[in-house]
Amino acid sequence: MLFALSVIWFDRVGAQATRPTLISHADSTRAIAFESVTRQREPFNTTVQVKFGADSATRIMLFAMNLQLQPGETAIAVTADAEDAAHTIYSLTVEHVGGVPDQPWASSLVVRLPSNLPLAGDVLVRITYGGVASNRVRVGIGHVGDGPPDDTGAVPTPGLIAPGPPTGVAATNLNPSDVQTILQQAASAAAALGKPVNIVVTDREANVLGFFAMAGAPATTTVRSVGTLGQGLEGGVVPADLAATAKAATAAFFSTTGNAFTTRTAGFIIQEHFPPGISFRAGGPLYGVQFSSLPCGDIKKPSARLGLSADPGGLPIYKNGLPAGGIGIEGDGLYTVDRVPTDDDQPFEELIAASAIRGFEAPPLIRGDNILVDGIRLPFSNVTNPPAPTTTASIAGATISFGPGGVPPDSEFVPQVVGGIAGEVSPRFFPFIAGTTPAGPNALTASDVNAIISHAAQQSNITRAAIRQPLGSNARVSIAVVDTAGMVLGVFRQQDAPVFGYDVAVQKARTAAFFSSANAAPALGAAGFGSYVDRANADGLRFDGAFAFSDRAIGFLHRPFFPDGINDTAAGPFSTALADWSPFNVGLQLDLVRTNFLASLSGPVASCSAIPGLTNGIQIFAGSVPLYKNGVLVGAIGISGDGIDQDDLIAAAGANGFSPPAEIRSDQIFVRSVRLPFVKFPRSPNL
Ligand SMILES: [Ca+2]
Numbered sequence: 001m002l003f004a005l006s007v008i009w010f011d012r013v014g015a016q017a018t019r020p021t022l023i024s025h026a027d028s029t030r031a032i033a034f035e036s037v038t039r040q041r042e043p044f045n046t047t048v049q050v051k052f053g054a055d056s057a058t059r060i061m062l063f064a065m066n067l068q069l070q071p072g073e074t075a076i077a078v079t080a081d082a083e084d085a086a087h088t089i090y091s092l093t094v095e096h097v098g099g100v101p102d103q104p105w106a107s108s109l110v111v112r113l114p115s116n117l118p119l120a121g122d123v124l125v126r127i128t129y130g131g132v133a134s135n136r137v138r139v140g141i142g143h144v145g146d147g148p149p150d151d152t153g154a155v156p157t158p159g160l161i162a163p164g165p166p167t168g169v170a171a172t173n174l175n176p177s178d179v180q181t182i183l184q185q186a187a188s189a190a191a192a193l194g195k196p197v198n199i200v201v202t203d204r205e206a207n208v209l210g211f212f213a214m215a216g217a218p219a220t221t222t223v224r225s226v227g228t229l230g231q232g233l234e235g236g237v238v239p240a241d242l243a244a245t246a247k248a249a250t251a252a253f254f255s256t257t258g259n260a261f262t263t264r265t266a267g268f269i270i271q272e273h274f275p276p277g278i279s280f281r282a283g284g285p286l287y288g289v290q291f292s293s294l295p296c297g298d299i300k301k302p303s304a305r306l307g308l309s310a311d312p313g314g315l316p317i318y319k320n321g322l323p324a325g326g327i328g329i330e331g332d333g334l335y336t337v338d339r340v341p342t343d344d345d346q347p348f349e350e351l352i353a354a355s356a357i358r359g360f361e362a363p364p365l366i367r368g369d370n371i372l373v374d375g376i377r378l379p380f381s382n383v384t385n386p387p388a389p390t391t392t393a394s395i396a397g398a399t400i401s402f403g404p405g406g407v408p409p410d411s412e413f414v415p416q417v418v419g420g421i422a423g424e425v426s427p428r429f430f431p432f433i434a435g436t437t438p439a440g441p442n443a444l445t446a447s448d449v450n451a452i453i454s455h456a457a458q459q460s461n462i463t464r465a466a467i468r469q470p471l472g473s474n475a476r477v478s479i480a481v482v483d484t485a486g487m488v489l490g491v492f493r494q495q496d497a498p499v500f501g502y503d504v505a506v507q508k509a510r511t512a513a514f515f516s517s518a519n520a521a522p523a524l525g526a527a528g529f530g531s532y533v534d535r536a537n538a539d540g541l542r543f544d545g546a547f548a549f550s551d552r553a554i555g556f557l558h559r560p561f562f563p564d565g566i567n568d569t570a571a572g573p574f575s576t577a578l579a580d581w582s583p584f585n586v587g588l589q590l591d592l593v594r595t596n597f598l599a600s601l602s603g604p605v606a607s608c609s610a611i612p613g614l615t616n617g618i619q620i621f622a623g624s625v626p627l628y629k630n631g632v633l634v635g636a637i638g639i640s641g642d643g644i645d646q647d648d649l650i651a652a653a654g655a656n657g658f659s660p661p662a663e664i665r666s667d668q669i670f671v672r673s674v675r676l677p678f679v680k681f682p683r684s685p686n687l
C-alpha cells in the first residue's frame with residue numbers, strides 16, 4: 001500500500017555493511033514502529049483491542065537496513081529480543097520479514113510481543129541475523145519513556161527515507177470494490193423503497209470516493225427546522241449532492257477507533273437543551289459545531305461542504321473494525337435536525353444509509369448508543385439491522401474516485417511526535433512557528449508554541465476520555481495555537497483524534513484570542529455586527545481587551561437562554577431570540593460567516609468572515625483559553641476532540657505559564673447577576 005515518504009538525512013557513521021540496523025527517528029533512538037494491523041504508533045500494549053488473528057497478541061512492524069535474507073530463508077532466520085528496565089531480556093517472535101515498496105535498501109519486520117512483557121515503559125529492541133546483532137532501538141510498552149538507558153555510543157539511525165505507516169497515510173482503507181459494494185447496496189435499498197436519492201461515500205477526511213445520483217433524485221434540498229423562515233439559513237435551498245457529502249463527512253469526521261457517531265448523534269448534541277426537548281438543561285455539548293469545517297475556511301480541506309450535518313442519514317463506515325469513512329444519503333428535499341429524539345422515527349435516508357453499509361458497520365462497543373455523556377445515552381441510528389434489499393439496482397453512471405491502481409487518497413496528516421506524544425500534523429501547520437502579533441519581545445516564540453502544545457498533549461494523554469470506548473481510554477484531541485491576529489502557529493492532532501476537531505480547535509483558539517483583544521468590539525462594528533456589540537454593551541460587556549474570554553464564556557453568552565439552559569429567560573447577547581432561533585439560525589456565529597459561506601457554495605472564497613483573523617469562523621462551545629505573556633495577550637490555545645470539560649482541562653494545561661492574571665478572567669464578570677464561566681474541569685479527570 002502507500003508509504004509516507006519524508007526525506008531525512010541518513011548518517012552512515014557507525015553502520016557497518018554487514019550489521020543489520022534497526023531504523024530510528026532522526027533525532028532519537030526511538031524505533032520507527034507501528035502496530036502491524038492498525039498502524040497505530042507507540043506506546044504499545046501487549047494485547048490488541050481488536051483481535052485480527054488466532055490470538056490477541058500485539059504485532060509491531062519495525063524497519064531495518066542491511067538485512068537481506070538469502071534465497072530459501074524465512075523470517076525464522078531472524079531473531080529479536082527486548083530488554084526492559086529491570087534488565088530482563090524477552091524473546092520476541094519474528095513472524096515476517098519483507099521488503100518496503102520502492103525502498104530496496106530497507107526491510108520491514110513484524111514481531112510479536114510476548115504477553116509477559118511488563119507495561120513499564122521503554123524496552124530496547126534488537127534483531128539478530130546470521131549471528132550478528134543489530135543496534136538497539138527504543139519502543140514504548142504501556143507508555144513512552146522510562147526503561148533502560150541507551151546503549152553506550154548509541155546514535156539515531158534514521159533511514160535515507162523514513163518509511164511511514166504502510167496504510168496509515170491513506171485517508172481510508174476502503175478500495176474501489178468496497179465503494180462499489182456500498183453504492184450498490186444503497187441504490188438497491190433506495191430502489192426497493194421507491195425513493196431515488198443522492199448517495200455519497202467519503203473517506204475519513206471528506207474526499208469523495210463514490211457518488212451516485214439515482215434517476216429522479218432531487219437536485220436540491222431545503223434547510224428547515226424551527227424558528228423564523230427566512231432568517232439565518234432557514235428556508236435556504238442547497239445542492240442535494242453537497243448535503244449528502246456533508247452527511248458522509250460528518251459521520252466520518254466524528255468517528256474514530258474509539259467512538260462511532262452519525263448525523264443523528266450530531267443532531268442530538270447541538271440543540272438548545274441537552275438532551276433535546278428537556279427544559280432547564282444546558283445546551284448541547286457541541287452547540288455550534290454545525291458551523292465548522294466550512295467550505296469558506298482555511299483549515300480543513302476538503303471541507304464538509306455545508307459544515308457538519310445533523311440530518312439523519314449519515315453513517316460512519318468501518319472496515320475490519322477501523323474507521324474508513326462515511327456515507328451520506330439525501331433525497332427527501334429536507335435538510336433538518338431531529339427535534340424529537342424519543343419517537344424512534346426511521347426516515348428513508350437513514351434506512352438507505354444503514355442498508356448501504358451492511359458488512360461495513362461500526363463495532364457495536366463503540367457505537368454512539370454505547371456512549372454516555374453526563375449519564376445520557378447518545379443516539380446512533382434508529383435503523384440497526386436493515387434487511388437485504390430484494391432487488392439489485394444498477395449503479396451505471398456512478399463515479400468512483402481513486403488513484404491509478406485503486407490507490408486511495410493520501411491523508412493530509414503525517415506522523416509526528418510532539419512532547420513525546422504520538423500524533424499527526426499537516427505540513428501546512430508544521431513545524432510550529434512564532435507569533436507575529438503582537439510583535440516584539442512578548443510574541444510567542446516557536447519554542448513557546450512547542451511547549452504549550454506539548455503540555456496540552458501530555459495532559460490529554462493522561463485524561464480520561466469522555467466519548468471513547470473502551471472506558472479507561474485516554475482523550476485524543478486536536479490542539480491549536482494562534483496569535484492575536486488569528487494566525488495559526490501550530491496544530492497537532494493526537495493519534496486517532498476525531499477529524500472534526502482539527503478545524504474546531506483552530507476556531508476555538510481564534511474565538512478566545514479575538515474576544516479577549518482590544519480589537520473585538522471595533523472589528524465587529526466595522527463588519528456590520530454592531531447590533532451584537534450594542535446588546536453586549538447593554539449587558540455591561542465591552543470586549544475592549546480588559547478581560548480574558550474563554551470559549552466557554554463566549555458560548556455562555558451565545559445561547560437562546562441566559563443563563564444557559566434556563567427556560568423563560570432572555571437570550572444571551574450573541575444569540576438569536578428563542579422565538580426565531582434554530583440550529584440554522586443561532587446568531588452571531590452564523591451571521592459572521594453566512595454571506596461568504598453561501599458564496600462558497602458556487603466558487604472559492606478567501607475567508608468565511610470579513611473580520612481578519614476569523615478566517616474559518618468562530619466556535620461557541622468550550623475548549624479554549626487566551627494566552628498571556630508578561631500580562632500581554634499573545635494568542636490562544638484551542639482544543640477539540642473528546643468531551644468539552646476535557647477540552648477545557650487540556651487547554652488550561654497547555655496554557656500553564658501563559659494564563660491570564662486571575663483578576664481579568666471572564667469569571668470575574670457578572671452579567672444579569674450571573675457569573676460568567678471561564679473553564680470547567682471534569683471530576684476525577686486523570687486516568
Ligand atoms: Ca434530508
Ligand SMILES: [Ca+2]
Binds near residue numbers: 339344
Ligand atoms: Ca425523532
